[in-house]
Amino acid sequence: MGTPLGDFIRAKRDSTQPEALGLPDSGRRRSPGLRRMDLAALAGISVEYLTRIEQGRDRNPSVAVVNALADALHMDTAEREHVRYLTKITGGECSAHPRPVPPRREVRASVLATLRLLEPGIAAVTNRLGDVLARTSAFDAVYAASGLLDGDQPNLTRYAFTDDRARTFFADWGEVADEQAFDLWRAPSIENSEWLRAEMAQVAGPDFTSRVNRHVVPRRGVLRLNHPAAGALALTREILEVAADGQQLVVFLPADEATAEAVERLARQAHGRLRSIS
CATH class of the missing domain: 3.30.450.180 (Beta-Lactamase)
Known part of the structure; x- marks a missing residue:
């Protein structure tokens, strides 16, 4: 089962073309966008660790790793804000599942x-x-x-x-x-x-x-x-x-x-x- 953070990283990788990051186009690929091994190399982490993040098996990557992935994928300010938020809620999912409740409707x-x-x-x-x-x-x-x-x-x-x-x-x-x-x-x-x-x-x-x-x-x-x-x-x-x-x-x-x-x-x-x- 994936996580919001893993889903976002994978979706961003799939939508990023190698040439946009200055990488050569290696021809036909099994999946669209950037290969996992290329992103791992750019972020300075192992392919196995990136796989764990994307698949939701690692829910608490460090701030340094998250920032490295954001840098490697050339995320803009809005995307960086979103990935920080997803990192927070993904880690929180390890605790007891929260009870769904609607937010307050009162306006001060x-x-x-x-x-x-x-x-x-x-x-x-x-x-x-x-x-x-x-x-x-x-x-x-x-x-x-x-x-x-x-x-x-x-x-x-x-x-x-x-x-x-x-x-x-x-x-x-x-x-x-x-x-x-x-x-x-x-x-x-x-x-x-x-x-x-x-x-x-x-x-x-x-x-x-x-x-x-x-x-x-x-x-x-x-x-x-x-x-x-x-x-x-x-x-x-x-x-x-x-x-x-x-x-x-x-x-x-x-x-x-x-x-x-x-x-x-x-x-x-x-x-x-x-x-x-x-």
Whole structure:
């Protein structure tokens, strides 16, 4: 049985071409990407040790080994942050299996006050599981027609993978799906996301499991929406971590003049105040 760390190292090795690391292409290989012996040599570890890490038989590699593998694979900053996190939770899996529990849904009063200051802009408080915990009226105006807000407890992950409307609303649905699947690994703790990953694997199938298991670090570029009333929208996202609560304050900014004008029209039509969902 593998581990999140081993799966990520193996996936990164499989997606890395030898020439990208200055190695000669040795011709046909039994598996895609970089050979295990090449990565082991670059990282200064034995092939047998790398095999143990990838297969989950060594769950506690040293910081030096993890850094050496990150260097050898030319990981960027986001990938290095992810591999450090996976190292932490992989080692923790040796202890008693944690009880799956959902994370807290309460939003602190000071965070809600900050959100109010962003009116009439588009903003929301979310967690890594995709729960939309509080939002501005402009967020309602943009997302109301998408179907995301139809239920009492809107969740971006469930919406992206189980609501057919999401594949039209998100112009780059595959990238959004990658983001939501990746963020489940970044929940406040592994037990916070385990229950949702099990549920999504059952209801969404390979669309979900193939993404959550390959640990692709998303680019988080401009969010492009196909709004039923406003047409094409392009939004830049600024994500501010509320680290103590395992939440994020996400602010959506128009990426072009056409989007700014469309959002302004939608905001003028919006009624009601900030809504906090608990």
